[in-house]
Amino acid sequence: MIYVGKLTESEALSLQGQMWKEDEYFHPVLNGDGIDWYISTEEMEGNINPDFTWVASLPLIPFIPQPLDSNALPIPD
Amino acid sequence: MPGSAPISWFSLPSVDPDAAAFISAASITDPTQQSAIYQLVADMKGVGNYTNAVWNDLDAVYPFIGGNATSHSYNLVNTAAYQISWSGGMGHDSTGITGNGTNAFGNTFLTAETVLSKTSTFLGAYCGTNTAQSGYDIGATVGSNVVGLISRFGANEVYYRPWNAGANQTTSTDSRGWNYAMRDNTTQVTGGKNDTRTVYSTAYVNTAVNEFLYILAMRTSGGGVTAYSNKNLRFVAIGQALTTAQMSDFYNMIQDYQTTLGRQV
Numbered sequence: 001m002i003y004v005g006k007l008t009e010s011e012a013l014s015l016q017g018q019m020w021k022e023d024e025y026f027h028p029v030l031n032g033d034g035i036d037w038y039i040s041t042e043e044m045e046g047n048i049n050p051d052f053t054w055v056a057s058l059p060l061i062p063f064i065p066q067p068l069d070s071n072a073l074p075i076p077d
Numbered sequence: 078m079p080g081s082a083p084i085s086w087f088s089l090p091s092v093d094p095d096a097a098a099f100i101s102a103a104s105i106t107d108p109t110q111q112s113a114i115y116q117l118v119a120d121m122k123g124v125g126n127y128t129n130a131v132w133n134d135l136d137a138v139y140p141f142i143g144g145n146a147t148s149h150s151y152n153l154v155n156t157a158a159y160q161i162s163w164s165g166g167m168g169h170d171s172t173g174i175t176g177n178g179t180n181a182f183g184n185t186f187l188t189a190e191t192v193l194s195k196t197s198t199f200l201g202a203y204c205g206t207n208t209a210q211s212g213y214d215i216g217a218t219v220g221s222n223v224v225g226l227i228s229r230f231g232a233n234e235v236y237y238r239p240w241n242a243g244a245n246q247t248t249s250t251d252s253r254g255w256n257y258a259m260r261d262n263t264t265q266v267t268g269g270k271n272d273t274r275t276v277y278s279t280a281y282v283n284t285a286v287n288e289f290l291y292i293l294a295m296r297t298s299g300g301g302v303t304a305y306s307n308k309n310l311r312f313v314a315i316g317q318a319l320t321t322a323q324m325s326d327f328y329n330m331i332q333d334y335q336t337t338l339g340r341q342v
Contacts, residue, residue: 004180023146023150023163024163025163027164028180029165029302041166042166042168046166065179068303068304069218069301071220071242072223074223074242074243074244075242
């Protein structure tokens with residue numbers, strides 16, 4: 001089981017376009033349940049941006065993969 | 078200076094400006110890493126240990142030298158073009174880059190439709206881990222068309238998808254090594270691992286893929302992301318079609334580079 005850091009939608013919006021480390025951007029994603037947003041534990045634990053120290057204490061939730069885009073699976077040759 | 082041997086200007090080793098530019102941009106100070114880059118560039122230009130140059134055929138080469146997000150972002154063939162922007166929890170260490178399978182990817186800002194050609198495309202990724210997982214090593218898609226590569230998908234398939242809706246899939250139980258997909262005409266795709274290649278009959282799809290190529294994920298229409306990978310990559314190359322001789326030499330150049338860095342598979 002992979003765990004990720006749970007975000008509210010407003011928290012997710014606040015992280016978009018922001019760096020958590022030099023040359024590395026936060027990437028909030030909607031979890032596969034379609035309800036919760038998340039960032040990875042790598043971002044939570046590695047963040048050095050003082051504006052977002054709160055990400056270190058985000059509650060962990062199970063990662064639920066979004067369905068793959070239909071094009072990711074090939075049409076059989 | 079008394080007692081010193083005279084220095085001949087002509088005896089000084091030449092410094093390749095492209096290699097030097099990359100080393101400077103990526104702030105590489107380790108002598109072994111610097112040596113690896115100089116040799117790799119010489120080899121790619123056909124003035125090193127191999128005769129079949131590939132330098133002018135490639136638009137973006139990411140050597141993932143072993144370091145941090147900044148050093149891993151630069152394009153060896155042109156440090157001013159296609160610099161990767163990293164998003165999510167990508168790992169960066171001495172082995173290269175490692176995805177997390179949940180939200181990490183690299184945006185090359187290289188638009189498949191405008192930089193590559195539907196009859197001349199090469200995509201290659203040197204994978205350091207053996208993982209069967211539904212993530213793309215390199216990918217972008219629009220409509221049913223895909224420009225992408227997967228070194229090992231969930232059920233042990235390898236997907237070669239340079240401008241095709243199908244995958245030319247073959248079976249592999251080991252994603253490690255140099256995996257690549259190449260299209261040099263409208264009806265066939267060459268898929269390869271290390272120095273072994275197979276030609277598949279698959280027509281190209283003419284749909285424009287006006288999206289950036291992503292690394293360790295697939296970019297979808299309108300800026301979405303799918304198929305995050307958790308693989309470790311140690312080298313990525315994107316460019317025009319290569320000849321068989323070029324592909325063979327290129328594999329050996331990359332293997333030499335990985336060996337110098339002590340991370341060959």
